[in-house]
Amino acid sequence: xxxxxxxxxxxxxxxxxxxxxxxxxxxxxxxxxxxxxxxxxxxxxxxxxxxxxxxxxxxxxxxxxxxxxxxxxxxxxxxxxxxxxxxxxxxxxxxxxxxxxxxxxxxxxxxxxxxxxxxxxxxxxxxxxxxxxxxxxxxxxxxxxxxxxxxxxxxxxxxxxx
Numbered sequence: 001x002x003x004x005x006x007x008x009x010x011x012x013x014x015x016x017x018x019x020x021x022x023x024x025x026x027x028x029x030x031x032x033x034x035x036x037x038x039x040x041x042x043x044x045x046x047x048x049x050x051x052x053x054x055x056x057x058x059x060x061x062x063x064x065x066x067x068x069x070x071x072x073x074x075x076x077x078x079x080x081x082x083x084x085x086x087x088x089x090x091x092x093x094x095x096x097x098x099x100x101x102x103x104x105x106x107x108x109x110x111x112x113x114x115x116x117x118x119x120x121x122x123x124x125x126x127x128x129x130x131x132x133x134x135x136x137x138x139x140x141x142x143x144x145x146x147x148x149x150x151x152x153x154x155x156x157x158x159x160x161x162x
Contacts, residue, residue, distance in 0.1 A: 025056030025137055033160060034065055039137050039153045043075060043146035046139040047153075049089040055136040058088060062159035063129050067101035067121035075112040075149030083108050083142040086121065086153060088135030096135045100125030101155065104142055112149065130157075 025039040025047065037056050039047050049055065058064070067086060075082070084107040085099035102121035111119050137153065 027056070030156070033158050034156050035159060037155050041139065041151060043149040046141070047137045049091055049093045049136045049138055055091065058130055058135040058155065058157055059159050060132050060134050061129060061161065062157040064101065064125045064127065065156040065158060067123070067126060067153065067155045069102055069107055069119040069121070070152045070154070071112055071115055071117040071119070072152060073148065073150040074115045075109070075151070076147050077109065077143065078145040078147060079143050081109050081143065082146055084112055085140050085142070087123065087138055088125065088130060089138045090133045091136055096130060096133060097123065097125050098138060098140060099123055112151070
């Protein structure tokens with residue numbers, strides 16, 4: 001079944017049965033003033049800036065508290081050297097910081113290659129504001145040769161304007 005987008009209203013309707021897709025992200029229970037968002041994804045369906053309006057948005061002006069990658073199934077690649085970067089882009093794909101949450105030297109093939117590993121991000125956006133634009137999560141491999149793997153990313157942020 002398909003999606004219907006009403007131009008100008010920012011509304012997206014879906015008709016018929018559908019499966020949920022965690023790669024678009026969703027709010028999860030935060031604590032106090034800290035809000036939390038989570039994305040679930042597999043090696044062949046990595047989160048990217050969703051021009052279709054489905055991606056969860058970290059709002060402009062939010063301050064990033066933390067970003068953590070949980071490896072649910074080990075990532076493998078044909079080169080055995082593929083690292084991941086995790087960052088934010090605007091909905092149109094304009095970069096805010098493509099590795100601002102988790103850098104390649106943190107999510108190395110060794111780190112993501114073992115089920116159950118936890119990778120805590122220390123990118124340039126941690127402890128900083130996302131800036132003047134809304135941000136959508138983007139996960140990018142250093143080489144496009146992943147053959148297996150599943151993970152989730154949890155981003156905590158502070159935003160008190162809503």
